[in-house]
Amino acid sequence: MSNFKIYIIGLLIVGNLAVSLGIVWVEHINRAQYRKLQEFTNQKYKLRNDWKKVRIEEGIYASHSRIENKAQNLLNMSLPKKRKLITLND
Amino acid sequence: MINFIKKIRRIDIIAFFVVLVISIILLRSFNLQYTEYERYAGFKEKIEIKHYPIKTSRGSIVDRNNNVLAESIQMHSLIISDTSSLLKDSKAIEKVKKLCVILDMNFIVFLKKLKKRGNTKYTRFKEGRYLPSKTIEKILELNLDGIYFEKEFQRYYPEGEVTASLIGMLKEDKNEMFGQMGLEKSFNKMLKEEHGEKIVMIDKDRKIVNQLRVVNTPKEGKKLTLTIDTRLQYVAYRELKKQAIKVNAKSGSVVILDTTNGDILAVANYPSYDPNNRRTYTPARARNRAIIDSLEPASTIKPFLLAAALHSKKVKLKYEYNTGPGRREIDGKEYTDTTNNGILTAQDIVVKSSNIGSIMMLEKFDNKIYYDLLEYVGIGEIIGINFPSETEGQLEHYTDWKKLGQNSHAIGYAFKTSPLQLAKAYSVIANEGFVINPRIEKDKITYKNKQPKYKNSFSKIKNIVLQKVIEDGTGKKAKIDGYTVGGKTGTGRLHIKKEGYDSKNHISLFAGIVPLSLPKLVIVVVIDQPQTKTHGGSDIAAPVFNKIATDSLRILNVSPDKISDYQKNVLNNIKNNYTLKTLEVPYVL
Numbered sequence: 001m002s003n004f005k006i007y008i009i010g011l012l013i014v015g016n017l018a019v020s021l022g023i024v025w026v027e028h029i030n031r032a033q034y035r036k037l038q039e040f041t042n043q044k045y046k047l048r049n050d051w052k053k054v055r056i057e058e059g060i061y062a063s064h065s066r067i068e069n070k071a072q073n074l075l076n077m078s079l080p081k082k083r084k085l086i087t088l089n090d
Numbered sequence: 091m092i093n094f095i096k097k098i099r100r101i102d103i104i105a106f107f108v109v110l111v112i113s114i115i116l117l118r119s120f121n122l123q124y125t126e127y128e129r130y131a132g133f134k135e136k137i138e139i140k141h142y143p144i145k146t147s148r149g150s151i152v153d154r155n156n157n158v159l160a161e162s163i164q165m166h167s168l169i170i171s172d173t174s175s176l177l178k179d180s181k182a183i184e185k186v187k188k189l190c191v192i193l194d195m196n197f198i199v200f201l202k203k204l205k206k207r208g209n210t211k212y213t214r215f216k217e218g219r220y221l222p223s224k225t226i227e228k229i230l231e232l233n234l235d236g237i238y239f240e241k242e243f244q245r246y247y248p249e250g251e252v253t254a255s256l257i258g259m260l261k262e263d264k265n266e267m268f269g270q271m272g273l274e275k276s277f278n279k280m281l282k283e284e285h286g287e288k289i290v291m292i293d294k295d296r297k298i299v300n301q302l303r304v305v306n307t308p309k310e311g312k313k314l315t316l317t318i319d320t321r322l323q324y325v326a327y328r329e330l331k332k333q334a335i336k337v338n339a340k341s342g343s344v345v346i347l348d349t350t351n352g353d354i355l356a357v358a359n360y361p362s363y364d365p366n367n368r369r370t371y372t373p374a375r376a377r378n379r380a381i382i383d384s385l386e387p388a389s390t391i392k393p394f395l396l397a398a399a400l401h402s403k404k405v406k407l408k409y410e411y412n413t414g415p416g417r418r419e420i421d422g423k424e425y426t427d428t429t430n431n432g433i434l435t436a437q438d439i440v441v442k443s444s445n446i447g448s449i450m451m452l453e454k455f456d457n458k459i460y461y462d463l464l465e466y467v468g469i470g471e472i473i474g475i476n477f478p479s480e481t482e483g484q485l486e487h488y489t490d491w492k493k494l495g496q497n498s499h500a501i502g503y504a505f506k507t508s509p510l511q512l513a514k515a516y517s518v519i520a521n522e523g524f525v526i527n528p529r530i531e532k533d534k535i536t537y538k539n540k541q542p543k544y545k546n547s548f549s550k551i552k553n554i555v556l557q558k559v560i561e562d563g564t565g566k567k568a569k570i571d572g573y574t575v576g577g578k579t580g581t582g583r584l585h586i587k588k589e590g591y592d593s594k595n596h597i598s599l600f601a602g603i604v605p606l607s608l609p610k611l612v613i614v615v616v617i618d619q620p621q622t623k624t625h626g627g628s629d630i631a632a633p634v635f636n637k638i639a640t641d642s643l644r645i646l647n648v649s650p651d652k653i654s655d656y657q658k659n660v661l662n663n664i665k666n667n668y669t670l671k672t673l674e675v676p677y678v679l
Binding site for chain 2: 010017038049063064065
């Protein structure tokens with residue numbers, strides 16, 4: 001067997017090993033990245049969910065019934081009687 | 091030795107190292123394959139390849155100002171994936187007892203439930219659904235085996251009972267949520283989400299290790315924007331509920347329509363229920379009476395009769411009719427007015443709401459003209475706002491009127507309309523003959539005819555007759571200071587199948603347009619079976635209209651079109667005294 005052939009075989013074996021290790025490494029990177037992607041996706045859904053909750057909360061706090069109730073009971077406010085209203089037109 | 095070293099070529103050194111590395115790898119492979127086989131095979135067995143759902147949420151429902159009316163919030167539910175691991179030893183059982191305390195469950199009942207389900211791999215239970223994050227944290231602290239949390243979406247209705255009969259709610263069928271009633275049902279296709287699916291590798295803790303491929307991409311439900319204004323909806327519901335409780339009515343409805351574009355601004359119904367609490371639900375409370383129930387419009391139809399009469403050219407506003415003595419037998423049936431009105435003009439027949447006068451008026455012209463006008467304004471024709479079980483009302487062909495009782499048609503009986511249809515009909519008067527079809531979905535193109543019909547008749551009805559009803563007639567309680575108002579009261583007898591008309595139970599109605607000079611709103615109020623001595627639309631429904639219209643105009647910033655009485659006094663003061671100091675002006679807007 002010529003030296004050249006030995007080199008080639010040696011190179012192929014080393015190449016084979018490198019490719020195998022490379023596959024394992026890429027697989028590992030892939031999984032790690034996927035885990036990260038999952039984390040970010042979950043974070044995205046969580047933030048969107050929080051946003052929805054905040055909107056509902058805002059709706060509840062700003063609801064007409066609540067404001068009316070607070071204005072009447074807490075601040076003793078009332079709508080002026082119609083006969084006391086003056087509207088200035090343009 | 092030195093010779094031997096000298097003989098070693100570089101290639102031999104490289105070959106040595108290559109052989110060494112290969113030997114190490116082979117040795118490790120041998121090690122993994124045979125010596126430590128059981129350990130790693132165990133790891134592999136615990137990793138499953140599974141179809142995993144990608145859950146997404148149902149579309150939200152918002153009002154015209156983007157206020158939330160229905161929204162799906164992501165929650166977590168507790169699932170038991172392995173009962174045997176959950177109850178493997180006494181320590182685990184102790185933890186389960188703690189879990190029961192956290193979830194407010196009876197431990198023995200919980201065990202019985204688990205036993206009943208047997209070997210079902212993934213067990214759900216009521217108490218474990220839609221858990222708040224604090225509860226989840228407490229459960230996670232227990233470090234239980236055989237459980238996991240699954241994403242689920244819970245529907246919230248922030249406006250509760252105010253919008254319940256319109257929005258409806260969801261029902262669960264085979265782990266899928268569908269619209270059960272209301273707009274949730276009719277717009278289900280648009281709102282419904284499409285969950286996706288992916289193939290993943292999961293470990294024993296149900297953590298996804300790797301994603302192999304996505305089978306279906308998830309699609310979130312679309313947002314539905316309504317024409318409803320939550321502020322007006324609240325005002326309508328508040329006043330309706332207040333009055334219904336006060337007069338001990340069986341039910342009631344209010345419809346507010348924007349006459350300029352057909353937008354339905356509010357549809358309130360009483361009684362109602364809280365869609366966030368299913369226990370408050372009953373079919374009667376969930377009924378949207380304003381859209382799906384039809385009723386005889388009684389005297390609220392009289393302006394349309396007069397419009398048809400004017401259109402026929404056989405009647406003029408000033409023509410006189412002798413309605414005395416207020417009680418008359420016509421075609422074998424007795425008809426009465428509330429008082430003896432004596433001689434009334436055609437206009438005053440509507441203003442005073444005379445039944446006898448209306449019957450006399452219909453005798454003067456062809457039924458076809460009246461029928462065509464009623465058909466034109468949408469009586470007996472489905473509006474098509476995409477609401478489940480929306481009624482089309484009832485209007486028989488005029489050739490059949492003699493059989494049904496022609497006179498009944500003159501006073502708003504023998505045909506039926508929903509409160510929403512009545513609001514649409516009044517919007518035709520407000521727009522002087524233009525028909526704009528009501529819509530519930532914002533920005534949806536709605537029908538509007540290009541050439542108005544009956545323009546002159548409707549113009550007279552709007553500007554003269556309806557205003558006079560409020561100024562001098564039955565609708566005095568609907569009068570709003572600062573605004574011109576037009577409207578008509580109605581008091582219908584309740585029709586019971588097979589038994590006929592009930593003389594004790596009534597339906598009080600009021601339909602009004604405001605402001606009359608440049609119409610913006612049509613409001614229809616229906617109070618069903620008030621248990622009071624006076625049951626007329628003028629006493630029961632008109633005050634509700636007044637309160638709703640006053641608040642609605644203020645909320646919508648509609649400019650007053652009339653000088654109020656107080657303003658008149660102030661202006662007179664200014665003219666007389668020329669100084670503002672002498673004026674008592676408590677509030678200036």
